[in-house]
Amino acid sequence: MDSSLAGRPERVGPVEVGDIKKDLLAEFSAMPTQDCVTIEGPDTVVLKPPRSCQSNRQSDKSLPQTAQRFTFTQVFGPEASQRKVFEGSVRGLVRDVLQGGNCLVFTYGVTNAGKTFTFLGPDHDSGLLPRSLSVIFNSIEGRLYGRCDLKPQRCRDFSRLTPDQQATESSSKRNLLRMLKEVRRVTGSVAAWCERVR
Ligand SMILES: Nc1ncnc2c1ncn2[C@@H]1O[C@H](COP(=O)(O)OP(=O)(O)OP(=O)(O)O)[C@@H](O)[C@H]1O
Numbered sequence: 001m002d003s004s005l006a007g008r009p010e011r012v013g014p015v016e017v018g019d020i021k022k023d024l025l026a027e028f029s030a031m032p033t034q035d036c037v038t039i040e041g042p043d044t045v046v047l048k049p050p051r052s053c054q055s056n057r058q059s060d061k062s063l064p065q066t067a068q069r070f071t072f073t074q075v076f077g078p079e080a081s082q083r084k085v086f087e088g089s090v091r092g093l094v095r096d097v098l099q100g101g102n103c104l105v106f107t108y109g110v111t112n113a114g115k116t117f118t119f120l121g122p123d124h125d126s127g128l129l130p131r132s133l134s135v136i137f138n139s140i141e142g143r144l145y146g147r148c149d150l151k152p153q154r155c156r157d158f159s160r161l162t163p164d165q166q167a168t169e170s171s172s173k174r175n176l177l178r179m180l181k182e183v184r185r186v187t188g189s190v191a192a193w194c195e196r197v198r
Helices: 023-031 051-059 082-098 114-118 129-139 163-198
Strands: 002-005 008-011 038-041 044-047 066-073 150-153 157-160
Touching: 008 163, 114 129
Parallel strands: none
Antiparallel strands: 002 008, 038 044, 044 066, 150 157
């Protein structure tokens, strides 16, 4: 319920998420850029504190007072495509894995930095993980173990299944695939219905 005070609507009653949600994009876009992050060549990033923090830094001598330069193996700029990042970082590791090596890839950064985007990516612009799986599966074609008598256990181990266990596994796999098909069918119908009622 709204009441009006000095021309400004005042919210009365419980506050809901919709009431406090605000699109801040326009406000942020209007702010002058501060060039806090600068890419200097293919392997170096320079970080500068925002102007609003500079007075705090002058009083707190434990904080860096000037710009800091960090060097990496490779820096990808904001214009780098998913393909370029994959080719320049993970493709070589996948090649090592296919030759029996072990590799670890992880993303690290503040919230909203783009970790999930880089790792998974949207369907039309896939990230590191789907690209890696695609290379792996395309490379092992023809060398797949056709029988279903092995089951992975944790990350490195496996167990051999008895014929009964194989039958149980096959049946739960079929059920899972059937459920996935059903979910796709239902979500497809819901999406089509939403499109119609728009
Ligand atoms: N390279 C990019 N190009 C276009 N959009 C991007 C890019 N990187 C991130 N985004 C967008 O920025 C937003 C935040 O990205 P993302 O969810 O990947 O961040 P995150 O680091 O995984 O965040 P959190 O730690 O909170 O999960 C998303 O809307 C994502 O689509």
